[in-house]
Amino acid sequence: MASVSIASVNKSFGSHPVIKDVSVEIADGEFVILVGPSGCGKSTLLRIIAGLETINSGTLAIGDRRVNDVEPKDRDIAMVFQNYALYPHMTVAANMAFSLVQRGVAKAEVERHVHEAAAILEIEPLLSRYPKQLSGGQRQRVAMGRAIVRNPKVFLFDEPLSNLDAKLRVQMRGEIKALHHRLATTMIYVTHDQIEAMTMADRIVVLRDGKVEQIGSPLDLYDHPVNLFVAGFLGSNGMAFFRGNYRDGQFVSSDGLKLPFATRGDLEGRDVVCGVRPDDFILTDDGVDATVDVLEPTGSETQMLARWGSQKFTSLFRGRLTAPPGSSVRLGIAPGRAHVFDAESGLRLDGQPPCHA
């Protein structure tokens, strides 16, 4: 087990910078998820940690050891790939044993490790099969088994669940989390799926265009996004945004509607974007009339697509609701749950320090 320290790392492909001055400290045993839209550099960062890519500047350390120039095999890491990367011409057992055999570990020892890992993942009956004879979920499990067998200091996962169907993804998500709990090894996990990030991580690193946007626990990021990007990226239904400005301490939307956001004297005259999570809307007589476009009941919850003026948004309510399309409902915002961002820079404007952990 080991901590991972990424300090001011830069990486370019040719003249194109892909990682820009990234610094992340990952504690021993932590489960950190790198998340961001495609092309944000998250996979490159993972490959840098693995040693599959070199860096142009900065320092990378695993434990107390600087590993900038250390070969992947000597970094004491194991990686699980998106396409599993099992050797097709070897059996499951041979795939799992490969790295140990390569290191010259004694045969009996290798077998013990393989069987232990297979037992953890419940893939013992598959050991003599070839990868092509396995289902996607089984292959994923073998790929994890291959990583466990190495007994590494750090596990690296590169979008390991994106080739699985939705149901299996949820199941494997739980299994990986349980695995982390059991092994207590540092894990670094890349995904573009914010639900995976929210549900699995101890801490999330949000990346965009090769830069760190925010680092924090899932709920920190959910409750206190430092900018519009993070606010819009996390959360399954997407935050509702309203453009406008503050007049006489009140938020007025670009349509000229006074919306029920908290008064802010300090933002007088400033162009801002106010954000609300769908589940932070409330039905209240003190609210502002919104026009209902669509109502989507799912049983336990009801999702409502509505409009304040021309600005559309999604809101989510527990329980059931009746409101025919075209009718209006009075909506307010749960106290203290609104987010205010500068319209130009996109930065959060609530005076609270961003939670950079």
Add this chain to the structure above:
Amino acid sequence: MIKSRSRLALALYALMAVLCIPFLFPTWWMITSSFKPVSEIFAFPPTLLPRQFVTDAYGRVFELQPFARQYFNSLYIAVAVTTGTLAFSSLAGYAFARIRFPGANLLFMLVLTGLLIPSEVTIVPLFQMFLDVGAVNTHWPLILVPMLGAPSALQTFIMRQFFSGLPHELEDAARIDGLGRFAIYHRIALPLAKPALAAVGIFTFLYSWNLYLEPIVFLSSPDKFTLPQALTQFVDAYGGPMWNIQLAAASLTAIPVLVVFVIAQKQFIEGLAYTGLKG
């Protein structure tokens, strides 16, 4: 409905059967005629099966020329060329597919231009070169030129196409598992390349087996001859072909080719697919 479909199928089969004739007839004629006396070969009307079954021609093949020796020559040259080409083309193909080095694309284009140069163009300078090193009337030109020269360009291309299609993640995984570049080639890429290697092997074997121009240029003593060249030597005092003997020799020559085709039909077609020529 069903009836019209089966009728269509029947018509198609009939058409294909007719189209087969131009391909099958020469082989049929070669084999059956080798068992006929000369007088019957050109009899009119022609006979489909020998009326008088004689095997003399096969004995004469070995009397008139050191045919067994020539058979061995062809065989060992083809095996050497195939083995060497497999080694070189897979190494070069892997390098072009996976190693990023300055000028890689330019170099690859250069290799491909080798495909555009007919061997007739290079044979005279090659003859000069081999004459200078005293390798004329030896088998060296027939082994080295296909293995290292233009003919292996196609094989390098096929191997490169195959290796380019292997997932990069496999090699990343191998690197993390502790393999170096050559070990990745040898232990991961090569075992997975079996179908491509089979195709390259078959192509190369047939190429070498059928080689005609090079042997007649480079070789002059009958015990060094290869089969295609030896076939032309079964002539009578006036230079006319000794038909039944020549056809017997040709039948014997065709055996390995037919065997290779029958065993490796599938790989042969897959090999064509790797060149990117599939529809």
